[in-house]
Amino acid sequence: MNRKWIVLGVLALSGLVLAACGGAPAYDCTDAIGCVNIAPGDPIHIAYAFVTSGANSTLGLDTKYGAELAIDDKGGELLGHPIKFDGQDSGCSAEGGTAAATKLAADSTIVAVIGTNCSSEAVPGVPILWDAGISVVSPSNTAPYLTDPNLRVLGYFRTAHNDTVQGAAAAHYVFEELGVTKAAAMHDGGPYTEALANVFAQNFQGLGGTITAVEAVSPGDTDMKPALTRVAAGNPELVYFPVFVAEGGFICAQFRDVPGLENTLMMGADGIFTPDFVKACGANVIGMHWSSPDFSAFGSGYADLVEKYKTKYNVTGTLAPFHAHSYDAFNIIAAAIEKVAVVDSDGTVHIGRQALRDAIQATTDFKGVTGNLTCSENGDCADPKLAVYEMKDQAEFDAAVAGTMPKVPVWKQAE
C-alpha cells in the first residue's frame, strides 16, 4: 500500500527533524521511525491500556497483575534502568480505546504498550499507537480480524489465542469426544461471546451436528429461565454458553430448574473458568465443562506465577484467565528491548522503534509461561493449546470455591 510508505517516510522525516530540534544528545538515531532516548537513572516507560474500571475491570486487573509480576521477576529493572509501568483505562469500548491510545501516543517516553483487553478497543486504538511508533502486544484480544492480513496493523501482536481456534476446539470436543449430535449455543450480544458462540455453531454443524438454537441474553439480565425454556424446546444434549461471570452465573444456577434441561450438559468458555463463577452457580456446576487455554500445558513457571499472584494481591484465586498471557507479553517486549537497545558508555539507552517492532516480530520459539511463542507474520504470537476442563465431583467443587479450579483437563487439543 502506498500510504504505508508515505507514512513511514513522513515518520522518518519527522523523526529526524525531532531528533535534530529536540535537543537530543549527540546520538545519531538511524531508526526508520525514531528512537526513545533514556538518560541514566531515568526509567524505561512501558505502558498498559487495560480496562481498569467499570464492569469488566477484573479482566483489566488480572492482565495488569500478570505484567506487574513479570516486572517483579525482572527485579523491576531492565538494562540497569528502572521500569515504569503505568497506563490508561480503556473502558472496553471503541471510544475508550481511542481515548486511551491517544493519551499514550502523546507520551513520547513510552517504548511499548501492553494492551488492549477488549477487541473493540483495539480496532481504533492500535492504529493510533502505531502512528506514534509504539508497538503493541495484547494479552487478551481474541477477535480474528485483528490479525487478518488485510486489516492488520504492523505494530500489533498478541499472545492470546484466536476465537476461531477456541470455538473449533470446543465443537470438536463436543461432537467427537462427547458424541453429542444436538447442541445449542447462547451468547450475550457482546462481540467476544457472539463470535465464540457462532464459531462453535458453525464448526459443530460442519462436523455434522445439529444446532437447535442460538439464543442471546443481554448483559444485566438476571432471569434466564424464559430464554432457557426456549432453548429447552429444541431438546439439545448440550448448551454452550461462552459468556461472562454475571450472566453465566445466572444461566448455570437456573439451568436445572428449567424443565427439559434436567439432563442437558452445560459448557462454558474461559470467561467463566473462574472461582467467582463457581460460587455464583452453586452445586449445579458439577458436571459442567469449559473450553479454555490449556493451563496444564503452560510452562512450569505457571504454578509459581499463580502463587505469587495470590500472595501479592491478597486474593484466593486468579481473577481472569489472561494473566499468564500478559506475563509473556511483557517478557517478549523486554526481550526485544534487550536485543535492540544501544547502550552508551555513560549508560544512556537508545531504543529504535522500528527495530523494536521488528525484534518482536522476529520472536521465535520464545519459552513463555503459556507455551513456545513464535510470532506469525500476521501478529499472532500465541501458542494456542486449547483444552477442555470438567468439574467432576464435589471435591473439585469445594476446591474451586476455595480458589483453585480443576488443574488437569479432560481433553487436550492435539497439536
Place this chain on the structure above:
Amino acid sequence: MIKFRGRRLELTDFMMFFIGGSIVILVVVGSASTLVAGKYTARQWIDLIVYGITLGSIYALIALGYTLVYGILRMINFAHSEVFMAGPFTAYFLADALGKSGFLDRYLVVSLISILLLSVAVSMTVAVLLERIAYRPLRFAPRLVPLITAVGASFFLQYFFRGLYGPNIKVYPEVEALKGGLEIGAFNITNIQIVVILAAALMMAGQTVFIQRTRIGKAMRAVSEDKQVAALMGINVDRIIMYTFMIGGALAGAAGVLYALMFKQVYYIMGFIPSIKAFTAAVLGGIGNVPGAMLGGLFLGLAESVGPNLFLDGLGIPAPYQLKDAISFTLLVLVLIFRPSGILGERLAEAKS
C-alpha cells in the same frame, strides 16, 4: 369532521392508529404461528407465565418506590436503583456470615428476618439522606433539575458502594429450606418463586392499606394532591416527604433481599437495569398510581418472559430473547397510544407537566 373521544381526528391520529394497529397485527400473527407450530407444550407456557409473574413481582416492588416518590414530588427518582442496591449489597456480609456459620439453616426465620432488617435499614438510610441532601433544596426547581441531581446521585452512590465493597460480584449463600419446589398439576413452581410472589403481594397489600387507611397515608395523599393546601391544613410536608422516602426505601430494600435470594448475585450496578424496567412498569400502570405500579410490573414481567417466545419466534426471528426489552418498550408504546395515561391512568386529573 370525524370526532373521537371529543377530539377531532387528524392525520397524526391515523398514523398512530396505523402504528398501533401494525404492532397488534404483528403480535397476533406471531402468536398464532407460534401456537400453531406447537413448539412449546402447555406446560412450558405455564412455566413461562410463572416466571413472568415472579419477575414482575420484583419489578412491581421497585416500581412502588418510584410511584410513591413521583406521586408526591412529581420527580423521577433516578437514584432509586442505588437505594435498591445498597440494602442487599450491605446485607450480603451478614448473609455470608450467617451462611458460613450455619446459622442460616438452623435458625432460618431469624436469620432471614435479620438480613431483611439490615437491608431495609440501609436502603432507608440511603433514601432519606438522598432526600435531605439532594432533593429537598430543589423542591421548587423546574422538573429537569432534580432529574439531573438524581442522575448525579446515582453515579455517586454506585461508585461509592463499589469503592466500599469492591467491584466483584458477591454471591448470597444457598438457603437449604428454599430449595426445591412444588408440583401442582401442570404447575411447576419453585419455593423461592412462591416466597417472592407471596412476599410481594403482602407488601403491596400492606402498602395499599397503609395509604388508604392510616393517618400518615392520608397525609401523603393530601400532600400529593396539593402541597401548599396540605401545609395550610397543618400537615408537616417535610416530614411526610421524608416518610415517603423511608417507605419507598424500605420497599426497595425488601425487594433487594428477595432479588438476592432468588438470583443470588449482588454487585454495585445490579440496580441499574431493574430500575429502568421498574420505571417503565410504573409508567405502564399509570405513574402515581399504586395498584397501577403492581399491574404494570406484572404486565412487564409477563411481556419479557412470554413475549419473545410468543410473538417473535413465530415470526422467524433468531435469538428472540435478545429483543425482549424491545418488546417491552414496544408494548409500552402500544398501551400508551390507546391509553395515554397508562393502564389504570393517573389518580389525579391529567396534570399539566
Place this chain on the structure above:
Amino acid sequence: MQTSLASSKTSLRAGLESGLRFGLIGGLVAIAIALQGMIQAFSVRDILSGILSMSQSVLLLAYFAMAYLAIRRADASEPSSMLAAGALCGLVAGLLLDLLIWVGGFVELGSVFINATPQLYDLLTFNQGLAVGSLIQPLLAVGAGLAAAVMQLIPPRVRRPLSVGLTTIIALGFFQDWTVRTVDNTPATLRFLLRPVSGVLYAGNGMSLAGAGVAFLLVAGLNFLSGRRRRAASNAASKPSPARARVRRTAGIAGIILLLLLLPILLGIENSEILDNVGMFIIMGLGLNIVVGFAGLLDLGYVAFFAIGAYTVGVLTSPELGRAVIIQNWWVALPFSLIAVVLAGVLLGVPVLRMRGDYLAIVTLGFGEIIRLLAGSDLLKSYLGGAQGTRSIARPDIGPIQFGLHEIHLPLLGAVRLQFQHEFYYLFLVGCVLTIFIAVRLKNSRLGRAWMAVREDEDVAQAMGINLVATKLLAFAMGALFGGLAGAIYASKLGSIFPSSFNFLISINVLAVIIVGGMGSIPGVVVGALALVGLPELTREFADFRYLLYGAVLVMMMLTRPEGLWPEARRRLELHEEELLSEGTPAPALAES
C-alpha cells in the same frame, strides 16, 4: 461592654456548635475517603514532591472545606469564634478518622471494606504507629481548620490572590501528568519555551518546592495587581470612547477566531482528542437543546439519533458487510445519513404527540433502547453487523485533502505533526459553527417562538393558533438532524462502531450537558460540554474515582447553580426571582433571552 460580651459569647457558642456539627460530618467524609481507597491510590503521587502527598492533600482539602462551611454557617463574626469553630471542626474530624484507625487495628475491617488494609492505617499515621500516629490527623485537621478561619479573616484584597494562587498550585499538582504531556506535544517553538518551565515546576513525582513557590508568587502577584488595577479603573470613572471600544471588540473577536483555529496545534494530540469529544457533545447538546430546551419535550432517548446517524454512514461506506454497492466518500453518505435520521425523528415524534411529560420521557427512552437492541441484534446482523459492529468506515477526505498523518511547517511555531485527531477538530468546529448558527436563527424565528410557547403551555399555544403537530415534529426532526450529524462524524473518526457504544448513558450525558450549561441557552451548551465532557477527561488517570467525582459534581452544580453555568436571562429570573425581588433589583427587560 455587656452587650458585646454577651454577643461574643453567643457567637462563640454558635461557632462551637457549628464546628462540632461540621466536624462530625467532616469526620464521616474523611472516613469515607479512606474507605474508598483514595488514600492508597493517591499515595503514589505527590503534590509537593517528597513533602505533601496527593492523598494527604485530599484529606486536608476535606478538612478545610468542612471548616469553611462550619464558619460560614455559624454566621460568626468574631475572630475568636471563627478560629474556635475551625479548630473544633478540624479536631472532631481528625479524631473520627483516628477512630477508624483504632478500630481497624483491632477488628478485621478488610473482609467487608476492601480498602481497610494495614497499608491504609500506615499511610494515615505516616508509619508512626498507633500511639504517635493518632496525633497526626487531628493536628493536621486543626491546622486546616484554623487556616480556613484565617482565610475568612484576612481582607478580600489579600484573600483572592491567595486562594487563586493556592488553587493553581493544587491544580498543577493534581494534573501533573496532563501538563507534562501537553507541554511535550506543543509545536516546536512553544515546546522549546515551555519545557524548561515544566522542568523547573516538576521534580519527579510532584512539584518541586521552588517551582511551586515561584508559580504561587507569580499567580498570586498577578491577581493582586490586576485587582488593584480594576479597583483603580472603576474609581477613575473614565470610559473608553466608542470607537476605541469597537476596535477592542473586533481585535478580541479576531483573537478568539485565531485561537480557535490554532487550538489543536497548540494543545497537542491528546487535547485535540478531548476537544473532538467536546465538539461532538456540543453538536448533540444543541440538538437536544431544541427538543428539550426550546420545545420542552423531555427526550431521554436522544442516543437513538446519534446511533442512526453513525450506523447509516457506517453501513453505507464500510466494505465489510458484503454489500454490492459501497459509497466510498463520506460526504456522499452524509446526506443519506441526515435524511435517515430526520425520518427517524418524525417517526419517533408521531406516537408521542399526545404524551406529556414523563410518559414522553419513558417512551423516548424506550426508543433509544430499541434502536440499540436492533443494531446489535442477530436479526439484523447481515445488514448492520450485529454484535461485531462495523469497521473500516470511510474518512471524510475531500478530494486531495486526506485525513491522516501530515507534517506541516508553520511560521513562528515550527514543525507540527497533524494527525486525524487534529483534523477532525476542524470538522467538528465547522459542525459546531453550523449548528450554532442554525440554532440561533431558529431560536429567533417564528418557529423558535412557537416552540417556546409550546414549552410554556401547550393548550394556550394551541389556542393561539400554533399547529402543535407540526411544531413538535419539527422539533424532533431538527434535534434528530444534529444528533445524526454528530453520529456521522463520530463513526468516521473512530472508523468502527459497536452497538454497545450507543447506550442510555449517552442520552443522560447530553441531557446533563444542556442542563448544567443552562437549558435553552446556546452558549450554555458550549460551556456545559466543556465542563462535563472536557474536564472529566483530564481526570481519567484517577480512573476509579472519576464517576464518583462526576456524580458529586453534578449534584453540587445543581444544588448551587440550578439555572446552569450560562443560563438564559429568563431562566435566571425564574429561579432566583425571590432573591432578586428582595434585593430590590428591578427585573431586567425580557426583550433579549
